[in-house]
Amino acid sequence: MTDDPVSLRVSLAQRVAEKNVSFDSVWRRAVEGVAREGFLGDAVFRSDGIRWESVRRAEVGEDAWLRLVYSDETWVTRVDGVHAADVEGPVVGSPTSSSTLPSLVVRMLEVAGIRDGDRVLEIGTGTGYSTAILCHRLGDANVTSIEYDPGVARQAAENLRAAGYTPNLVVGDGLLGYRAGGEYDAVVATCSVRHIPVPWLWQVTDTGSITTTLGGWLPASGLVRLTLGDNDIASGRFLGDTVSYMLARPHERPPRPVFQRYAGTVRECRVDPDLIEGWTGAFVAQLAAPSAELMTASDGLILRDVATGSQAWTEANGAGRVVHQHGPLRLWDQVEDALIAWQGVGSPDQSAFGLTVAADLTQTVWIGGPEGPSWQLPV
Structure with missing residues (x-):
């Protein structure tokens, strides 16, 4: 395999297609057209299971760096807010920003059912790579992306400008959406949430969709797509995909006190x-x-x-x-x-699960149908 970036993008698109039999040619062209190296900077983090170690472009060499960039992997760029290029030696902490593996980026967008001409609100700009994929497909004017972390947002804006994309970028709490952008045909979240934020429901069109991962503190996760229906009810099915994202900052677990066992x-x-x-x-x-x-x-x-x-x-x-x-x-x-x-009910996988957000805003996950076993989400 040549280490030419264009050839590596084509090869990456082929690997993504092999993982997803429904891979649409328009998304394939987007993967082939967006230079991922422009969104990773000059260093990323690699975990040994306990600590995070910086992998630097200058140290591994250009060829090895490009092969890393165009592997279908998620690369963490910040741990506890610190960029991989700004650390010396291994660090411990939690990832706070990353470039998601391209096959998952495209999978989320395909699940969302995005079509030409749709207006999309992306929750979580991150490095800007997924935003660029959206812009390649839909055009800059149809893409709004919101990022919680101001430092991450600034870097994403630089990455996108350098790549030639000018979507509407917003710094703020993605759980509030972005009302000023009007109604969207799709809301797609690249972070997990413990429940569906109500503003998202208000900001999609009557035929719009919300695609996100439902996460929590256990931690566990499920990918779900909701659509609006009659009587202000939103509902949808989970997918069987084993997908997880970092929790949205406001939904993260509070600091953990020291644990002590009590017999009880x-x-x-x-x-x-x-x-x-x-x-x-x-x-x-x-x-x-x-x-x-x-x-x-x-x-x-x-x-x-x-x-x-x-x-x-x-x-x-x-x-x-x-x-x-x-x-x-x-x-x-x-x-x-x-x-x-x-x-x-047979221990089914998550494709048998669904989620309903009722008019009174209660949110219920069920198995099989609303009449099956069910649990309410914390709202």
């Missing part, structure tokens, strides 16, 4: 706690305990409710498992009941 009440587990380690099992658990976080220990799992301090932790007991629960919420009871309900 003890009983045998009715379901295997390891179910929570599966993609859909974790999602079900999060629906049942939306303000809880998950931690692991050498002898079991720990659930801690961020809002109340309630906790549940499991440990081996002979051939089985027992659970200790302490605090005003019986976290494991909630999670276990939800897992049993999910198992009762």
Whole structure:
């Protein structure tokens, strides 16, 4: 394979197409046409599972750098707000900005059902790469992108200008949308949310769509597309994709206090706690305990409710498992009941799940249909 950037973009588009049989030719041309190297700067972060280490263009050489850029990978550009080019040695922390893998960028846009001429509001500009893909397809005038972090927004604006794109860029809270831009045919979020922000519902057309990942503190995630219907009700189905994004800043978990185990009440587990380690099992658990976080220990799992301090932790007991629960919420009871309900309808993947936002703004996730097992989101 040649290291010529144009050839690498064509090769990347081919790999994206192989991952997605429905890959539309217009998105393929966008991947081939947008120079991703212009959105990564001169350094990115690579994780060893514990720490983040800066990978620098000058150190690895131009050919290796371009191969990195045009791999179908997500590259973290900032950790706790600090750019990869501004650190010396490994760092610890949480990613705060990244360039999402191109196949996921395109997958989100395809799920959204975007068509020529649509006006799109993107929540989370990031490096600007996905914004450029939108501009390539729709034209600059039809793209509005909002970014929460002013430093990230400034860099994205520079990246986009250098690449020849001039969309409407906004610095602010993406959960509020951007009303001044008028109604949009599609809202697409490149961050996760714990519930659907109400302003998004007000800012899409009567036939518009909202595509986002529903996330939380467990953490678990599900990709969903909503459309507006009669009586001001929005509803839609989750996809089976195993997709996750960083949580929107206002939806992030509060700082964690030091955890201490309390014995509380003890009983045998009715379901295997390891179910929570599966993609859909974790999602079900999060629906049942939306303000809880998950931690692991050498002898079991720990659930801690961020809002109340309630906790549940499991440990081996002979051939089985027992659970200790302490605090005003019986976290494991909630999670276990939800897992049993999910198992009762055949343990389907997330493509069997749906979400309804009612006229009174209650938001309900259900399995099979609104009459099936269901849980309300925290709003």
